[in-house]
Amino acid sequence: MGLAFFYIAGAVTLFGAIGVVVTRNVVYAALFLLVSLAGVAGTFVLLYAEFLALVQVLIYGGAIIIVILFGLMLTRTSEYEASGENRRWPFAALVSIGLFALLAYAFLADSALYNSSTREAISVEELGRELFEQWAVPFEIASLILIVALIGAVVIGRAAPEDDEPETGPGSTQR
Amino acid sequence: MMLIHFELLGAGLFCLGVYGVLARRSGVMILMAVELMLNAVNVNLVAFAAFRDIPTATGQVIAIFVITIAAAEVALALAIIMRLFRSRGSVNVDQIDLMGG
Numbered sequence: 127m128g129l130a131f132f133y134i135a136g137a138v139t140l141f142g143a144i145g146v147v148v149t150r151n152v153v154y155a156a157l158f159l160l161v162s163l164a165g166v167a168g169t170f171v172l173l174y175a176e177f178l179a180l181v182q183v184l185i186y187g188g189a190i191i192i193v194i195l196f197g198l199m200l201t202r203t204s205e206y207e208a209s210g211e212n213r214r215w216p217f218a219a220l221v222s223i224g225l226f227a228l229l230a231y232a233f234l235a236d237s238a239l240y241n242s243s244t245r246e247a248i249s250v251e252e253l254g255r256e257l258f259e260q261w262a263v264p265f266e267i268a269s270l271i272l273i274v275a276l277i278g279a280v281v282i283g284r285a286a287p288e289d290d291e292p293e294t295g296p297g298s299t300q301r
Numbered sequence: 302m303m304l305i306h307f308e309l310l311g312a313g314l315f316c317l318g319v320y321g322v323l324a325r326r327s328g329v330m331i332l333m334a335v336e337l338m339l340n341a342v343n344v345n346l347v348a349f350a351a352f353r354d355i356p357t358a359t360g361q362v363i364a365i366f367v368i369t370i371a372a373a374e375v376a377l378a379l380a381i382i383m384r385l386f387r388s389r390g391s392v393n394v395d396q397i398d399l400m401g402g
Contacts, residue, residue, distance in 0.1 A: 129306075136310045143314050143337050147321035152329055159333050162314075166340045169310065173351040175361050178343075185368055190336065190375050197379035198329060201386040211324040212395055218323030222316045229312035237305045246356030256358040257365065268369045275373030283380035 132172055139165030152198055160191050174247040307348035314341035328382045328392045332375065339371045 142162025146155050163186040170179035211218075257265060314337055321334025343364045350360020386392050 132306055136306070139310065140313055140317070143317040146330075146333050146337060147317050147325070152327060155330060155333055159336060162337065163340060166314075166344060169307070169344055170347060173307070173347050175347045175351065175364075178347060178361050178364055181365065181368060182343075185372060186336075186340075190372060193375055193379060194329065194333065197382060201329070201383055201392050212326045215324035218320050221323060222320035225319060226312055226316040229316070230309060233305055233308040233312065237303075237308075240304045240352060245351045246353070248350075248356055248358045248361060253358045253361055257362050261362050264366065268366055272369060272373050275377050279376040279380040282377070283383050 128172065132169070135165050135168035135172060137165075138162070139169065141165075153195070156191060156194050156198065159194070160187060163187060163191075174245055177250045177253055304348055304352045307344060311341045311345035311348070314338075314344065326393050326395055328378075328385070328394050328397075331394065332378050332382070336371060336375070339367055343367055 139162050142158045142160070142165055145158030146162060149155050149158060163182060167179040167182040167187075170176070170182060318334045318336075318338030318341060321337065322331050325331050325334060346360045346364045346367070348360075350357055382392050385397060389397065391397075
């Protein structure tokens with residue numbers, strides 16, 4: 127029963143991921159990414175990581191996808207409808223397949239070491255205690271990184287001063 | 302349902318992300334492929350933590366940090382992409398060759 131759910135979640139994840147890297151429409155790619163992230167959230171539930179599944183849906187589904195869609199909206203160009211692969215894509219496919227073969231070989235080779243099928247549930251309380259006791263300093267640094275990234279994004283993305291005049295002119299491609 | 306299932310799922314997701322990063326032209330598409338790779342890493346982290354003999358929350362804690370950094374990364378990357386779009390009228394990374402190369 128659990129295995130059937132795993133195959134459903136894995137199929138949704140991989141379907142969304144293939145959609146992201148194959149579709150030529152950027153907005154469809156963002157929506158495929160949402161499907162894939164939802165599949166990953168399902169995988170987290172199967173691993174008894176329910177808090178992480180919640181965070182996945184909230185942060186990825188609720189925040190990151192929205193930010194990406196806003197970014198698409200604000201940088202809308204005519205090339206978005208058909209934004210395809212560059213001319214090195216056969217090489218990229220070769221690298222990707224080779225890497226998968228290598229990883230699969232490595233995982234299968236030592237799968238005998240990890241053949242237990244018991245998963246231990248970790249309660250949210252346990253997770254919070256670990257996060258705020260053992261990982262307190264990295265947690266604070268992560269907050270600092272978030273605030274720096276926030277300020278940095280505002281500084282980089284705000285209206286350009288005069289010395290940043292466009293060379294080609296965005297008006298020529300903007301619609 | 303064993304660890305190998307989750308490992309192979311993570312490997313497949315990561316390799317699709319690698320293909321996306323190497324093959325796509327649009328900067329936003331590359332960003333999305335990077336998100337796929339980060340999620341593949343998260344799947345493997347949580348799976349390894351869940352299948353340990355001694356239960357530990359460390360894998361999930363690191364996955365939370367990965368999600369945090371991913372959020373910061375998306376915000377910064379989109380700001381850079383918007384800036385590039387304003388100054389060059391394109392988000393196509395093939396055409397961004399200010400530093401030569």
